[in-house]
Amino acid sequence: xxxxxxxxxxxxxxxxxxxxxxxxxxxIQDIKETRIKKESKLPRKEKEAVKETQNKIxxxxxxxxxxxxxxxLQDYIYKALANNQDLKIATLKVEESRQVAKLQLANELPxxxxxxxxxxxxxxxxxxxxxxxxxxxxxxxxxxxxxxNRDKTRSAKKLYETSQLQEKxxxxxxxxxxxxxxxxIVKLDKLISLQEEIINDRKQIYNLMKLSNEEGIxxxxxxxxxxxAYVTATSDLIDLKKSREIILNSLAVLIGESPVNTKNFKRxxxxxxxxxxxxxxxxxxxxxxxxxDYLVAQKMLxxxxxxIRIAKKEFLPTIDILGLLSFSxxxxxxxxxxxxxxxxxxxxxxxxxxxxxxxxxxLKINKNKYEQAxxxxxxxxxxxxxxxxxxxxxxxxxxxxxxxxxxxxxMEKQDFGYTEMKYKQGIISYLDLLQKKEAMLVIQKMxxxxxxxxxxxxxxxxxxxxxxx
Numbered sequence: 001x002x003x004x005x006x007x008x009x010x011x012x013x014x015x016x017x018x019x020x021x022x023x024x025x026x027x028i029q030d031i032k033e034t035r036i037k038k039e040s041k042l043p044r045k046e047k048e049a050v051k052e053t054q055n056k057i058x059x060x061x062x063x064x065x066x067x068x069x070x071x072x073l074q075d076y077i078y079k080a081l082a083n084n085q086d087l088k089i090a091t092l093k094v095e096e097s098r099q100v101a102k103l104q105l106a107n108e109l110p111x112x113x114x115x116x117x118x119x120x121x122x123x124x125x126x127x128x129x130x131x132x133x134x135x136x137x138x139x140x141x142x143x144x145x146x147x148x149n150r151d152k153t154r155s156a157k158k159l160y161e162t163s164q165l166q167e168k169x170x171x172x173x174x175x176x177x178x179x180x181x182x183x184x185i186v187k188l189d190k191l192i193s194l195q196e197e198i199i200n201d202r203k204q205i206y207n208l209m210k211l212s213n214e215e216g217i218x219x220x221x222x223x224x225x226x227x228x229a230y231v232t233a234t235s236d237l238i239d240l241k242k243s244r245e246i247i248l249n250s251l252a253v254l255i256g257e258s259p260v261n262t263k264n265f266k267r268x269x270x271x272x273x274x275x276x277x278x279x280x281x282x283x284x285x286x287x288x289x290x291x292x293d294y295l296v297a298q299k300m301l302x303x304x305x306x307x308i309r310i311a312k313k314e315f316l317p318t319i320d321i322l323g324l325l326s327f328s329x330x331x332x333x334x335x336x337x338x339x340x341x342x343x344x345x346x347x348x349x350x351x352x353x354x355x356x357x358x359x360x361x362x363l364k365i366n367k368n369k370y371e372q373a374x375x376x377x378x379x380x381x382x383x384x385x386x387x388x389x390x391x392x393x394x395x396x397x398x399x400x401x402x403x404x405x406x407x408x409x410x411m412e413k414q415d416f417g418y419t420e421m422k423y424k425q426g427i428i429s430y431l432d433l434l435q436k437k438e439a440m441l442v443i444q445k446m447x448x449x450x451x452x453x454x455x456x457x458x459x460x461x462x463x464x465x466x467x468x469x
Contacts, residue, residue, distance in 0.1 A: 056081060056091075059171040061467035065179070067277060072267050073182050076255055080178045083256025087174055090167040097156075097163040104156040108149045110141035134328040141321045143347075148313040151306050158303035162296050169292035169466075174254060176463040180456050181251040182267060187452035188244040190270035194445050195237045201434045201441070202230040208431050270448060277458055279395055283465060288384045291466040297373070297380040304370035311363040317351035387464040395457035402450040409443045416440045 065077055081087065117134040144150055209226040212218040248262035288294055326342040352359075419436040422428045462469055 056087075056171060059168045059467070060175040061462075061469070064462060064467065064469055065175070069274070069276075070268050073179065076178050076182055076251065077175055079255035079257070080174050081171070084174050084254060085256065086170055087167075090163075090170040094160070094163045094167050097160040101153065101156040101160045104149075104153045107142070108144060108153060110139060113138045134326050136324070136326040138325075139323040143319040143321055145319060146313050146316045148310060148316070151310045151313065155303050155306045155310065158299050158306065162299045162303075165292040165296045165299065169296075172292070172463055172467050175467075176459050178251065178254050179459045179462075181247050181254060183273075183452050183455045183459075184247050185244060185251065185265075186267050186270050186273065187448055188240055188247070189267070190448045191445055192237065192240045192244065194441050194448070195233065195240055198438055198441050199230070199233045199237060201438050202226070202233050205431060205434050206230045208434075270452075273451070273455070275451070275454055279399060280392070280469075283388055283392065287388065287465045287468050288381065290468055291384050293380055294384050297377040301370070301373040301377045304366065304373040307366045308363070308370055311359070311366045314359050314362065317349045319347065319349045321345075321347045384464075388461070391457065391461040391464040395454065395461055398450060398453045398457050402447070402454050405443070405447045405450045409440075409447050412440045412443045 060077070060081075062074075062077070065074060068074075114135070114137050117136060119134070120129050142149065206223075206226045206229075209218055209223045213220060213223040245262070248265060249259040251265065252259040252262050322345070324342070324344045328342060416436055416439075419428065419433055423430065423433045
């Protein structure tokens with residue numbers, strides 16, 4: 001009997017000293033799902049990468065982008081969806097928050113552990129050692145009578161929902177950045193083309209002025225002014241090319257390609273761009289409530305309220321239930337014999353009596369966070385209204401400016417036609433004709449800039465409305 005008591009005592013001591021890692025089917029399934037997901041994210045071809053992002057397309061309202069009837073723009077949008085690093089990071093953050101929520105959910109469930117405990121022991125007075133073997137089974141559960149753990153899971157789920165909304169916001173932002181970069185490049189293509197014409201005209205003007213100066217018709221000061229205008233135009237062309245190169249590089253990063261490949265980036269000609277989108281007179285207030293940032297602020301406010309409830313429940317006792325079943329024997333053949341079983345069950349209720357004010361401070365901290373979340377929610381609401389109103393009013397005013405510039409250009413073209421007639425009739429010189437042509441080219445640059453501004457303002461409104469246009 002003494003020998004059995006010694007064995008039992010040794011086994012219980014060894015069980016308490018061991019750390020058993022619980023293994024659940026849910027954890028194994030999570031590992032499989034994560035592995036499959038990672039394998040599916042290894043694109044073999046560009047089309048496969050695009051296919052993997054089909055479930056995200058509804059984020060950006062792809063039909064709105066298709067209305068531009070620009071296959072090059074759509075191609076860049078799809079490439080960004082497949083390859084943009086910010087989008088991949090946002091997706092990984094969603095998966096991370098999902099696993100955090102599942103981790104918290106695990107705290108609501110009972111935990112089971114199993115292990116094996118072989119031991120060697122020597123009885124006082126004996127000259128030899130003996131062996132024993134135990135299979136301990138441990139079950140533990142925190143009885144969530146006050147639903148504290150349930151509230152913690154709800155709080156974690158709010159963060160998961162927030163990460164999904166932030167992912168959507170990232171998708172909308174990246175799509176808008178791609179569109180804005182693309183049309184700025186198209187605009188610069190046109191401006192560079194017009195600037196090259198201006199340079200050609202100014203070069204001809206300079207050459208004519210040089211001949212006239214040699215013949216004493218114009219002064220040296222006028223010649224210097226003509227040369228200065230020619231050099232300035234050349235310098236302006238360099239600035240335009242530099243701007244285009246910078247935006248091409250930024251577009252490359254947005255679509256996940258190397259900036260080395262920007263020379264192969266195709267785009268539509270400026271002259272083929274059509275502005276078919278109608279400008280809304282006003283937008284519904286429901287658009288504000290569908291914006292990701294508004295919904296994020298709402299979720300964070302809800303989470304802050306739940307966290308206050310959790311902080312209050314920290315003052316309540318914690319109730320734990322523990323169960324132990326162990327089979328111990330000196331013979332492996334009798335391992336699972338009920339006669340060799342050691343079983344026990346118990347429960348405890350613990351209520352900290354003194355924590356140095358930690359729980360009160362924790363409650364006050366969470367109340368403070370709730371106030372911050374409430375103010376952030378109110379600010380987000382006002383900011384959303386401001387951004388939508390700013391985008392809509394800017395679009396309307398720039399569209400009016402574009403219409404005025406078109407009328408100005410039409411009148412300038414008519415005026416240039418009259419100037420050509422005068423030149424053909426010998427009334428004015430070729431120098432006067434070139435100067436009049438340059439004035440028309442300057443107006444064309446203004447039209448190109450204002451037209452592109454309207455396109456980019458449409459995209460800004462799209463972003464402000466969270467794609468709900």
